[in-house]
Amino acid sequence: MEEIIIIPAIFIGLPWLILHYVTKWKTAATITSDDEVLLEEMYQLAKRLDERMDTVERLVAHDHVDFKPARLVQDPEEDNLKLAELEKLVAEKRGANS
Template sequence: MEEIFAIVAIFIGLPWIILHYITKWKTSATITTDDEALLEELYSLAKRLDDRMDTVERLVASDNPDFRPARLVHDSEQDNQQLRELEQLMAEKKGSLK
């Protein structure tokens, strides 16, 4: 009886456990729609904060001529280009989901 149990465990139980966890690993490796929504919300918040920071720096610079912004490059074209590319990717993804 123990031999039958061992054979069943080896040929049915072991592959089932292995395939079960392989499936779990594959499904957990993808990003969920909730995660995508959170990332989009965080992106829009970061963009708004960046705009606010630009505005505050402009206001302080207009009041104080000796003011130097803490950021390395103010309103950098390279940063703006990366933001535009990201926005384009997000728009394409939204378009493909509809």
């Protein structure tokens, strides 16, 4: 009698359970076009804020000699290296979508 329950559970229930959750994971991992637009807006805002912070730190450092900004890196290329990598990825994404 136990075989009647165990065999369908293994050959029907287990694959159904696995396929069910695989489908759930695939649908949850996607990003919508609205999400992409929001991320692009947030990226542009973060970029503008970074530029403003650099300007403020330069102005304060110019006015006060003992001011040592923790965020300001002496080499602007090094400071913006990750931003350049992100801009490259965004440009590649736009090129792929066109």
